[in-house]
Amino acid sequence: MATGAALALILLLAVPAMAQGPELALVEVGFAGFARPGAWTPVWVDVTAAGRDLDATVVVEAPSPLGQPVVRFATPVRAAAGARVRVFVPATFLDARTPGTVALEDRGRRLAAVAVPRLRPVEQLALVLSDEPLSLEAAAARADGLEVAYLQAERLPPVWQAYETVRVLVVRTFDDRRVDDRQRIAIREWLQAGGRVVLMPAGDDLRHLRGPTFAPLRAAAATGLGRGRLIVWTDDAAHPALRASPALDRGWDAVLAAAPVPATPVLEATLPAGRPVPLPVYAAIGALVALYVVAVRWTSRRLAALRWPAVAVWLVLVAAATVGAGQVAVRARAEASGVVSAAVVEAIPGSGHGLLWVAGRTISSHGGAFAVSLAPGVLVRPTPPASLDVVWADGVTLVGRGAAVGFFGSGLVPAPITGTVTARGDAIQVANASGRVLERAWVFRAGRVHALPPVGERLELSLDETRWQPHERLQRAEGHALLTWAFSRLDGDAILKATPAWLVGWWRDPSLALRWDGRLQTPQQLVLVPLATRP
Amino acid sequence: MNAVARGDLYARLGSARGLRVQTVYLAVCSAFLLLSLPPELGRLDVRDANLLLAFLAVQVVAVTYLCSATASAEIALEGEKGLPDLALSAFPTAVIVSGKVVSSALYAIYLVLIAMPLFVLAAALRGAPVAPIGLSAGLVVPLGTAAGVWGTWLGGRLASDFTRSLAHWVLLVVAFGGTALLPAAWWPLNPIRLIDRLVRDGPTPWLAAVAAGWAAVAAAGAWLCARYLGYARAGEVGA
Numbered sequence: 186m187a188t189g190a191a192l193a194l195i196l197l198l199a200v201p202a203m204a205q206g207p208e209l210a211l212v213e214v215g216f217a218g219f220a221r222p223g224a225w226t227p228v229w230v231d232v233t234a235a236g237r238d239l240d241a242t243v244v245v246e247a248p249s250p251l252g253q254p255v256v257r258f259a260t261p262v263r264a265a266a267g268a269r270v271r272v273f274v275p276a277t278f279l280d281a282r283t284p285g286t287v288a289l290e291d292r293g294r295r296l297a298a299v300a301v302p303r304l305r306p307v308e309q310l311a312l313v314l315s316d317e318p319l320s321l322e323a324a325a326a327r328a329d330g331l332e333v334a335y336l337q338a339e340r341l342p343p344v345w346q347a348y349e350t351v352r353v354l355v356v357r358t359f360d361d362r363r364v365d366d367r368q369r370i371a372i373r374e375w376l377q378a379g380g381r382v383v384l385m386p387a388g389d390d391l392r393h394l395r396g397p398t399f400a401p402l403r404a405a406a407a408t409g410l411g412r413g414r415l416i417v418w419t420d421d422a423a424h425p426a427l428r429a430s431p432a433l434d435r436g437w438d439a440v441l442a443a444a445p446v447p448a449t450p451v452l453e454a455t456l457p458a459g460r461p462v463p464l465p466v467y468a469a470i471g472a473l474v475a476l477y478v479v480a481v482r483w484t485s486r487r488l489a490a491l492r493w494p495a496v497a498v499w500l501v502l503v504a505a506a507t508v509g510a511g512q513v514a515v516r517a518r519a520e521a522s523g524v525v526s527a528a529v530v531e532a533i534p535g536s537g538h539g540l541l542w543v544a545g546r547t548i549s550s551h552g553g554a555f556a557v558s559l560a561p562g563v564l565v566r567p568t569p570p571a572s573l574d575v576v577w578a579d580g581v582t583l584v585g586r587g588a589a590v591g592f593f594g595s596g597l598v599p600a601p602i603t604g605t606v607t608a609r610g611d612a613i614q615v616a617n618a619s620g621r622v623l624e625r626a627w628v629f630r631a632g633r634v635h636a637l638p639p640v641g642e643r644l645e646l647s648l649d650e651t652r653w654q655p656h657e658r659l660q661r662a663e664g665h666a667l668l669t670w671a672f673s674r675l676d677g678d679a680i681l682k683a684t685p686a687w688l689v690g691w692w693r694d695p696s697l698a699l700r701w702d703g704r705l706q707t708p709q710q711l712v713l714v715p716l717a718t719r720p
Numbered sequence: 721m722n723a724v725a726r727g728d729l730y731a732r733l734g735s736a737r738g739l740r741v742q743t744v745y746l747a748v749c750s751a752f753l754l755l756s757l758p759p760e761l762g763r764l765d766v767r768d769a770n771l772l773l774a775f776l777a778v779q780v781v782a783v784t785y786l787c788s789a790t791a792s793a794e795i796a797l798e799g800e801k802g803l804p805d806l807a808l809s810a811f812p813t814a815v816i817v818s819g820k821v822v823s824s825a826l827y828a829i830y831l832v833l834i835a836m837p838l839f840v841l842a843a844a845l846r847g848a849p850v851a852p853i854g855l856s857a858g859l860v861v862p863l864g865t866a867a868g869v870w871g872t873w874l875g876g877r878l879a880s881d882f883t884r885s886l887a888h889w890v891l892l893v894v895a896f897g898g899t900a901l902l903p904a905a906w907w908p909l910n911p912i913r914l915i916d917r918l919v920r921d922g923p924t925p926w927l928a929a930v931a932a933g934w935a936a937v938a939a940a941g942a943w944l945c946a947r948y949l950g951y952a953r954a955g956e957v958g959a
Contacts, residue, residue, distance in 0.1 A: 486734050506836075
């Protein structure tokens with residue numbers, strides 16, 4: 186009796202613990218609640234695995250203002266029983282009023298969910314790491330659409346693309362122990378891609394300026410940080426003597442003015458509308474059909490006698506032909522479907538890296554399910570928004586259904602290629618350490634282009650004045666939408682025009698291959714390399 | 721097997737003209753298949769459901785026509801005996817009538833089956849569901865059977881080729897065009913509308929009801945054939 190009661194008591198105590206599911210808590214969405222609709226936004230959640238080990242997925246569902254489509258941004262999460270893990274999910278929200286929900290799912294089964302609170306829509310942000318106010322608000326108010334957000338260091342995103350809304354990062358109070366390597370790398374990559382960081386002491390505390398996060402960046406700043414800029418202030422902007430000073434205001438104005446808004450290229454228009462069905466597919470299907478018609482005629486004569494063995498054989502043949510036709514169709518469909526894409530790599534001087542922009546569209550004969558994977562480090566979102574899963578693990582995989590689903594992505598990729606051109610434009614030198622040959626290359630200078638031979642490891646060439654031609658003529662000859670886009674961008678973009686000469690060419694980088702339903706597609710990338718001018 | 725049915729099928733499947741008929745039928749289906757191939761992937765002008773509906777609509781019309789035309793001798797096949805010839809034979813009336821019903825049903829099944837690989841290829845190439853192809857066979861076979869039996873009766877009842885052809889086409893127009901003019905509530909009676917529903921919504925109880933209805937129409941045709949044979953053997957044809 187006593188034993189039975191004890192067992193019942195143990196069971197009663199154990200059942201709630203066993204029944205307790207995992208917990209999900211929203212830590213932060215955006216930067217202190219700020220986010221720009223349509224831009225990459227950091228989402229931090231805590232997942233607690235109660236009761237048993239957890240192997241699940243954190244899903245951020247972001248519906249459009251009309252409710253559909255719903256983009257789902259997912260990241261796998263694993264936790265031992267009783268452990269709590271902090272998970273980062275890069276997401277784009279489409280509606281600041283009702284941004285969506287964050288859910289924990291296990292193979293499609295929802296374990297927990299929490300609604301994302303209303304976001305504060307913003308165009309651009311000045312991100313501040315400081316335990317005291319820095320009087321940046323007045324300067325921000327003078328800059329159109331700029332807000333100031335105070336953040337803790339551990340909430341800095343671990344991917345540089347999530348800084349998309351950030352115009353400048355101001356660091357005053359910073360504990361190196363509260364960020365990990367991924368966050369450090371993200372800051373460096375964001376700087377290389379064009380970010381702006383302002384460093385300042387916190388009173389007499391200079392530890393963060395010498396720590397593992399910013400000391401290497403300060404050292405690298407001497408030789409160049411790519412497109413970005415690291416500004417070091419010797420004074421603490423929170424110092425009472427400086428806080429009300431007009432000099433501080435002017436300083437902030439200078440910092441904000443020195444952070445031009447980088448234009449995101451629009452590549453969608455360069456994508457081909459479709460992919461022609463290869464003539465051999467028509468020929469093969471026509472031949473199969475003709476063969477089948479002949480076979481039916483042949484068997485029909487023998488069937489006419491209506492003997493049971495002949496009938497049975499005929500039935501088997503028709504059944505086999507039907508199943509075979511289905512399999513041929515499925516195979517042809519899978520072979521013919523894929524992705525059309527346009528990829529541009531813009532080399533960043535002094536960094537050995539390049540900014541990769543990639544736009545793509547699914548091409549499918551059937552509108553069925555697909556999975557597209559991209560290279561690690563490339564963050565991709567559907568454009569325009571579409572109902573699909575953006576799974577972020579080692580790389581991004583888009584999982585969805587339907588044809589003509591567009592996507593746009595960005596990343597920082599190795600592009601160790603540099604070059605110079607003489608001021609008179611009569612000679613060029615290129616050093617290409619990428620290991621890839623730049624094919625069908627041109628020098629672009631003042632609206633004209635000069636064809637080059639394939640660029641291997643090194644190229645030194647005198648440019649013949651008579652071989653320069655207007656880029657419009659080359660565009661007509663080449664007929665490639667991406668090339669047309671590139672020349673018009675080099676000709677028209679205010680920031681890019683500051684570089685007088687560019688090396689333009691194509692290479693094929695296998696590490697940037699797209700994986701469509703398990704098959705690799707390696708499209709060519711258009712490479713743009715700014716050329717330094719030498720006497 | 722019933723000797724009358726065996727003779728009819730031998731003529732339809734084995735005779736030179738019967739083979740040509742099949743080849744034309746398959747050629748029409750193949751042409752539809754090849755023309756439906758998209759010129760560019762990702763740029764589809766015809767929705768999958770519409771494409772499949774077009775295929776199955778062509779099939780139901782073609783099978784109905786071929787079943788009735790061969791039975792009524794509008795497409796005369798060497799070796800196939802019509803009711804006037806069979807009335808003079810020693811076969812009992814029941815054997816003749818049941819043979820004509822069986823040959824019509826088996827010929828309809830045959831035509832449906834030989835087109836199946838082409839339709840499956842066309843549907844699967846676009847990822848359209850193949851189930852409606854099987855479902856529509858549940859309508860096409862009884863409809864083709866009924867058309868064949870009524871064609872048989874026309875072949876006996878109307879001696880004039882012109883009158884027979886006219887009556888044959890009037891019946892086809894009534895089956896497909898006349899039923900389309902009925903009020904919306906009567907939609908299942910129109911074969912194309914019923915196939916449209918099968919393609920879009922999948923199985924419907926109306927399929928069984930309509931198939932039973934066409935089976936009843938076939939039974940009525942069989943009764944007319946038996947009545948004709950009775951009159952013919954009594955020397956009262958034309959009465």
